[in-house]
Amino acid sequence: MHFEILVEGQTELTTLSILMDKIVGQYNVPHTWKIHKHQGIGRLPGNLVGQPQKNDRTLLHNLPSRLRAYGNRMGDQEIVVLLLDLDDRKDCVAFKNELWLVLDSCEKKPNFLIRIAIEELEAWYFGDQHAIEKAYPDYNKKVLADYIQDAQCGTWEQLAEAIHPGGLKSLQHYGKRSIRILEEKRKWAAKIAPHMNVEKNKSPSFCCFRDGLRRFTLNSH
Template structure:
């Protein structure tokens, strides 16, 4: 099977590429393949789902209807090289995960025929997946603050990346948010967390509900 994977940015790209996909799908080309398409943030859906996207807007949701229609057109022409499309986004501060997912699923109504698509949402943010595997965090960051990690309520709306920063970043969140020249940007730090933590993750021990929904959804596709 070949999977086309649409994500918000480089953090998700790094996390999926650093071991998560291989743990679920096996080594690349043995036998499955995938291509990850990172965007420049999540953005928002266009008012007109049939409209051509603004080429200057590289956010995921803005381009999602057009991308899904593109896969649909390939199917209509008899091109079955793409087995499934996986869309991964953060819930962020949206109040209703179920309603948000339904909004995404409804985009398939503008596709004829609709591609085989799986929509998954990290709650509240992708860092919840890292916090779902404390052993992986401690392997990547031996000096991580265990009390903070243990007090995290899994997949809660609490400022997830900030919580992880307090646990693993030297000086905590305040030091990370420092705008001095030597302070890394938040996005760069998020990519570093993904690169360091995900190689240690055990997909069968993760306690994040949204991670497990991602994992089981992908595994189900393999057996359809």
């Protein structure tokens, strides 16, 4: 099975580049994958069958055209995997249904898997607190103890409070989407993901991602 994985940005690319062989096995033995990062999540275009704007590199804006292209060339041993953050959306099912409509707009439909990190990808790290402890031995124990798994609670901010020198306060003035914050998130991914045990992760949204990929590997030939 070959996975074409669409993600929001560099943090997800860094994380999955480390975790994929833990989830589906060593690259090319026999499964393969390619991870495509974008410039944030963006929003779906009003016209799902129109051409995307060339200067918009966000994931959702380009999703309809990418699915059409994949549908025209992909075989039954290939699948598009869409990984998004739920962020502050209140209804995960409604969000998923909106995304399935994009597939419905394609004349030729590729295999398609939608997975949503709740609230954000950083929830996956909280799902393996031992990995956080190994990557950041001086972590704030109270923050980890108080965290409610996969809660919509400002997840990356909680992680910053737990592991970043000076806590969240030292980063807040940069703004959530600033280059500095994105770079810090990438660094956290690079340090924590190598220590993660994908079999024992306590994040429901991570387990859903892991098991979704594995189901397709079991059906491949």
